[in-house]
Amino acid sequence: MDNFLIERCSLCPHNCKAKRLDREFGEGFCGLPVLPGICRADKHMWEEPNISGINGSGTIFFSGCVLRCEFCQNSEISRRHCGKTVDSNGLIEIIKELEATGIHNINLVSPTPYYPVIVKALQKYKPSIPVVCNTSGYERVETLRALEGLIDIYLPDFKYSDNALAVKYSQAPDYPKIALNAIKEMVRQVGTPVHGEDGMMKKGVMVRHLILPDSLENSYGVLDMIADNLPEDIYVSLMAQYFPTGNETHGELKRKITAEEYEKVSGYMLLLGLENGFVQELVSSSKSYVPSWDLL
Numbered sequence: 001m002d003n004f005l006i007e008r009c010s011l012c013p014h015n016c017k018a019k020r021l022d023r024e025f026g027e028g029f030c031g032l033p034v035l036p037g038i039c040r041a042d043k044h045m046w047e048e049p050n051i052s053g054i055n056g057s058g059t060i061f062f063s064g065c066v067l068r069c070e071f072c073q074n075s076e077i078s079r080r081h082c083g084k085t086v087d088s089n090g091l092i093e094i095i096k097e098l099e100a101t102g103i104h105n106i107n108l109v110s111p112t113p114y115y116p117v118i119v120k121a122l123q124k125y126k127p128s129i130p131v132v133c134n135t136s137g138y139e140r141v142e143t144l145r146a147l148e149g150l151i152d153i154y155l156p157d158f159k160y161s162d163n164a165l166a167v168k169y170s171q172a173p174d175y176p177k178i179a180l181n182a183i184k185e186m187v188r189q190v191g192t193p194v195h196g197e198d199g200m201m202k203k204g205v206m207v208r209h210l211i212l213p214d215s216l217e218n219s220y221g222v223l224d225m226i227a228d229n230l231p232e233d234i235y236v237s238l239m240a241q242y243f244p245t246g247n248e249t250h251g252e253l254k255r256k257i258t259a260e261e262y263e264k265v266s267g268y269m270l271l272l273g274l275e276n277g278f279v280q281e282l283v284s285s286s287k288s289y290v291p292s293w294d295l296l
């Protein structure tokens with residue numbers, strides 16, 4: 001995995017060849033150094049029911065991101081390096097502390113720029129509970145292969161079927177094709193969800209799609225791509241929690257989704273026969289779902 005970084009960084013599809021190894025702050029699109037910043041490590045109760053359960057998901061929120069989503073709901077931490085800086089041993093300590101609290105899984109949120117450190121940590125210490133990779137979906141297949149055997153559950157976003165929208169809102173060229181190929185690789189590694197007797201997901205892929213305002217065709221297209229290309233029993237989590245944060249420059253993003261948009265997309269999902277998974281209630285669109293951060 002270090003090979004992705006030693007010369008020039010090619011971890012994610014931006015493939016910007018940035019020198020990150022010997023720098024405190026990186027070059028490249030993400031601008032991140034090699035060692036991760038952890039902005040929060042705590043029990044999280046607002047993931048899907050088969051991820052959060054009764055005891056909560058042990059979320060580790062990494063700073064920075066390989067996307068620049070205009071509608072990011074965690075923009076306070078996703079645009080920069082912040083939080084507590086750790087190496088692989090520091091990450092193991094955090095994982096062990098969370099594991100000891102009785103949570104259902106270790107949930108790595110926005111981990112992509114830090115995979116080399118994460119791989120090193122999980123090779124030294126694999127927790128007894130599932131490890132979740134909670135990602136934007138903008139991933140290179142070659143990079144994901146290095147995670148095989150270390151990740152139990154993939155929780156990728158599938159944000160766009162419309163490439164122009166991916167560029168406009170997230171600066172993510174070719175997102176639809178790249179995300180689909182990445183999710184196929186995730187399915188190859190861990191398959192569709194396997195649940196334990198407690199109803200908690202132990203292994204597999206669950207694809208998330210956030211409905212955006214004024215983007216019905218984009219959502220229909222994402223659901224079509226899932227139905228046409230992924231196993232028919234794939235789990236889909238349709239999310240309705242979008243709310244404007246005040247950072248939006250495009251006028252259509254300055255409102256929540258409407259009940260009509262929500263009903264049309266959730267109805268289309270059922271029409272396609274995508275019956276496994278979850279549809280978030282529309283009342284979920286609230287800033288109260290954003291955790292508070294440990295910013296250093």
Ligand code: SF4
Nearest residue numbers: 009012015016028030
């Ligand atoms: S992880 Fe950062 S530096 Fe590396 S390719 Fe992606 S955006 Fe560029």
